[in-house]
Amino acid sequence: MPRTALIVAHGSPSDPDPQEAALRDLAVRVAALLPGWRIGGATLAKQGSFDAAVAELGTPWVYPYFMARGYFTKKVLAERAAPQGLRVLEPFGTEPALVQSAAHALRRELDGRGWQADGTTLLVAAHGSAVSRTSAESARDFAAALKSEMGFAEARAGYVEEPPFLADSAQGLGQAVCLPQFxxxxxxxxxxxxxxxxxxxxxxxxxxxxIDWPETPELIAQSLERQANSA
Structure with missing residues (x-):
């Protein structure tokens, strides 16, 4: 069983270096919570980064830092990992504790403003896709779970790449908070x-x-440790 993992995200093909640095920083923060583990970070957008990180780590588990089981996790990343015999784990967006973590963050935001959830609309901003239903369904499920958990007056999703587009979903909401699912x-x-x-x-x-949530490294570390203990 490996005690190495590679956190992989898509990144930005037009400007890969900032996101590459962000993934490596995330890996450092996760590794600080997992003594005895070696954790790397790489983006698919940075040419050669994935293969170099795998060569450095040996045979790491691949942790997809994606929000849904979509095209990149099920096809692109799987095809990159298969020739090297790498195990691809479930993506970050499916972590069981993510709803609770988001609820804590939303409660902090509401408390800081003196708002009550039952008088507030939750707007989940998400990617969406013109070719796959997975991204939109993930965002809708996330919004519904948070509405159930916290009792929001309403919870809706809006997308960048498919209807209902975010600009439409965000209109006329009154008291509302936006949670970007990115x-x-x-x-x-x-x-x-x-x-x-x-x-x-x-x-x-x-x-x-x-990437900027203080809870994110802990969520990833707990997931890796849980799966290692059950392997």
Whole structure:
């Protein structure tokens, strides 16, 4: 059983270095919680990064830092891992503890503003896809689970790449908070999401991408340790 893991994200093909650095920093934070493990980070967008990280780590488990079981996790990443005999784990977005972690973050935001969940709308901003239902379904399920957990007045999702588009979902919400379902601070999170919210006149708080959540390294570390103990 390996005590090595490689955290892999898609990254930004047009500007791969910032996201590559962010993944490596995340790997350092996860490794600090797992004594005896070696953890690496790489993006698919950075040419040669995945193979170099695998060569350095040996035969690591591959941890997909993606929000859904979509095209990149089930096909692209699987095809990269298969020739080297690497085990690909379930992606970050499917972690059982993610809903509870998001609920804690949302409660902190609401408490800081003196808001009650039953008077607030939750807006989940997500990627969506023109070719796969997985991304949209994941976001809808996430929104529904958080509504059930916290008692929001309403929970809805809006997408960057398919209807209902985020600019439409974000209109006329009144008191609302936006939770972006994005792993990294890449193009969609930095450009498309704020542009859509501005177009809709959305004035509520917007939580950060998961890479900036203090709970994220612990979620990944707990997942790796749990799977190692059961292997």
């Amino acid at each position: 792993a990294l601070n890449a193009g969609h999170m930095l450009e498309d999401v704020p542009e859509a919210l501005a177009e809709a006149g959305f004035a509520g708080p917007v939580l950060p991408a998961f």
